[in-house]
Amino acid sequence: MHLSFDHITIDPVNLFAQKNIAVSVVRLDKIHTVISGNKWFKLQRYLEDADKLNKKKIVTFGGTYSNHIVAVAAACKMNGLASAGIIRGERPKLLSHTLVQAEEYGMQLHFISREDYNKKIIPYSLQQDENYLINEGGYGEKGAFGAAAILNYSGKDFTHCCCAVGTGTMMAGLIQAVSPYQKVIGISVLKNNFELEENVRALTKNARKEGQIIHDYHFGGYAKHTPALIHFMNDFYRQTVIPSDFVYTGKLFYAVSDLVKNNFFPAGSRLLLIHSGGLQGNDSLKKGTLIY
Ligand SMILES: *Cc1c(COP(=O)(O)O)cnc(C)c1O
Numbered sequence: 001m002h003l004s005f006d007h008i009t010i011d012p013v014n015l016f017a018q019k020n021i022a023v024s025v026v027r028l029d030k031i032h033t034v035i036s037g038n039k040w041f042k043l044q045r046y047l048e049d050a051d052k053l054n055k056k057k058i059v060t061f062g063g064t065y066s067n068h069i070v071a072v073a074a075a076c077k078m079n080g081l082a083s084a085g086i087i088r089g090e091r092p093k094l095l096s097h098t099l100v101q102a103e104e105y106g107m108q109l110h111f112i113s114r115e116d117y118n119k120k121i122i123p124y125s126l127q128q129d130e131n132y133l134i135n136e137g138g139y140g141e142k143g144a145f146g147a148a149a150i151l152n153y154s155g156k157d158f159t160h161c162c163c164a165v166g167t168g169t170m171m172a173g174l175i176q177a178v179s180p181y182q183k184v185i186g187i188s189v190l191k192n193n194f195e196l197e198e199n200v201r202a203l204t205k206n207a208r209k210e211g212q213i214i215h216d217y218h219f220g221g222y223a224k225h226t227p228a229l230i231h232f233m234n235d236f237y238r239q240t241v242i243p244s245d246f247v248y249t250g251k252l253f254y255a256v257s258d259l260v261k262n263n264f265f266p267a268g269s270r271l272l273l274i275h276s277g278g279l280q281g282n283d284s285l286k287k288g289t290l291i292y
Contacts, residue, residue: 003031003032003040003078004030004031005031005153007027007030007031008026008027008028008030008031008037008153009026009027009030010024010025010026010027010154010155010272011024011025011027011240011242012024013025013240013242013273015239015240015257016257016260019260019261019263019265019267020267020268021260021265021267021268021269021270021271022269022270022271023256023260023270023271023273024155024158024270024271024272024273025240025242025272025273025274025275026150026153026154026155026272026273026274026275027242027275028040028041028150028153028274028275028276028277029243029249029275029276029277029278029279031277032074032277033279033280034070034074034101034280035067035070035071035074035075035277035280036067036068036070036071036276036277036278036280037275037276037277038147038150038170038274038276038277039067039068039071039072039075039138039277040071040075041146041147041149041150041170041173042138042143042144042146042147042169042170042173043071043072043075043134043138043143043146044146044149045142045143045145045146046058046132046134046138046140046142046143046146047075047079047081049132049142050081050132051079053132054130055081055130055131055132056081056082056130056131057076057081057082057083057084057128057130057131057132058072058076058081058082058083058084058131058132058133058134059083059084059085059086059122059126059131059132059133059134060072060083060084060085060086060133060134060135060136060138061085061086061087061088061117061120061135061136062085062086062087062088062136062137063087063088064087064088064089064092064096064098064099065096065098065223065247065281065284066098066137067098067247067277067278067280067281068136068137068138069085069087069098069099069102069107070098070101070102070105070280072085072102072107072134073085073101073102073103073105073106073107074105076105076106076107077105077106082106082108083105083106083107083108084107084108084109084110084126084131085099085102085107085108085109085110086110086112086117086122086123086126087099087109087110087111087112088111088112088114088117089111089113089114089117090111090113091109091111096284097280097283097284098280098281101280110123110125110126120136135167136167137166137167137169138167138169139167139168139169139199140169140203141203143167143169143170143173143203144169144170144172144173144176144203144204145173145176146173147169147170147172147173147174148173148174148176148177149173149177150170150173150174150177150274151174151177151178154272154274155272156179157270158182158270158271158272159181159182159183159265159268159269159270159271160182160183160184160185160265160269160270160271160272161174161178161182161183161184161185161271161272161274162184162185162186162187162252162255162256162271162272162273162274163184163185163186163187163252163273163274163276164186164187164189164248164249164251164252164274164276165186165187165188165189165196165200165213166189166190166222166248167199168186168196168199168200168203168213169203170274170276171184171186171200171211171213172200172203172204173203174211174274175200175204175207175209175210175211176204176206176207178209180208180209183211183212184211184212185211185212185213185214185259186200186211186212186213186214187213187214187217187251187252187255187256188213188214188215188217188218189217189218189222189247189248189251190218190221190222191218191220191221191222191224192215192218193215194215196213197213200213214255214259216255217251217252217254217255217258218251219251222247223246223247223281225246225250229246229250229251229254230246230250230285230289230290232250232253232254232257233246233250233253233254233290234290234291236250236253236254236257237290237291237292238291242275243279243282243290243292244275244279245277245278245279245280245281245282246281246282246285247278247281248276248278248281249275249276249277249278252273252274253273256271256273
């Protein structure tokens with residue numbers, strides 16, 4: 001398994017010069033082909049904590065297509081820790097690509113009913129003192145602290161930092177890391193997830209500023225997509241050679257293009273878009289849907 005933070009680049013995107021808007025994309029997807037870029041950052045502090053407390057196994061929650069699950073499995077393998085994933089629903093006959101990969105990295109999968117999952121019930125066999133629990137999606141203060149370090153790789157010259165938002169942990173980290181004159185804009189990939197504002201606020205209690213979450217670009221909900229989104233992702237790739245995924249970064253790039261078109265950003269703005277990875281999610285699309 002190869003991990004390299006040296007591979008992160010900041011790619012200028014020359015699509016909105018007419019509007020006098022400069023855009024660059026920080027390519028966390030280049031850290032690893034399978035494991036989402038932002039997940040490495042979010043996991044960092046949890047792994048340090050587990051090590052300090054002498055824990056032997058990381059336990060976490062996730063769905064069938066969870067980038068977080070694969071990232072935890074891989075990070076544990078690299079750090080010599082055992083890992084267990086508590087997965088929503090019954091074990092399917094055919095495991096998703098994501099879960100196969102998690103097992104290949106040595107993760108034990110425990111399937112629990114949707115009801116138990118919603119209550120975040122930990123199976124008895126995993127309730128041991130030597131286990132360390134990480135929330136679904138890495139949500140929490142340590143996750144946000146870890147994510148704040150993304151901006152160490154991003155340059156400082158921007159007016160707005162834009163990212164895709166699931167649990168809001170990465171966004172919370174970015175809010176804490178930007179300068180007072182910089183804004184953080186989050187694009188929610190879930191439908192009507194209006195708890196997000198509160199969830200982000202809970203992780204940014206000490207920051208003197210808030211971000212802005214936009215809820216209009218979910219394309220039907222989490223992991224849902226439309227022909228317009230797929231068309232856009234192919235077009236964006238043709239113009240920039242930057243691949244995106246249909247769950248997170250495709251929606252982010254679409255949203256930003258649309259917001260620029262609608263003059264959401266003042267002329268002269270310099271946008272930094274976080275390419276948070278997630279490209280493995282595209283494996284669940286029919287072959288040929290995307291041109292990359
Ligand atoms: C998990 C993930 C996100 C969302 O991060 P949160 O901290 O949960 O908001 C965004 N992009 C990609 C590619 C992800 O895998």
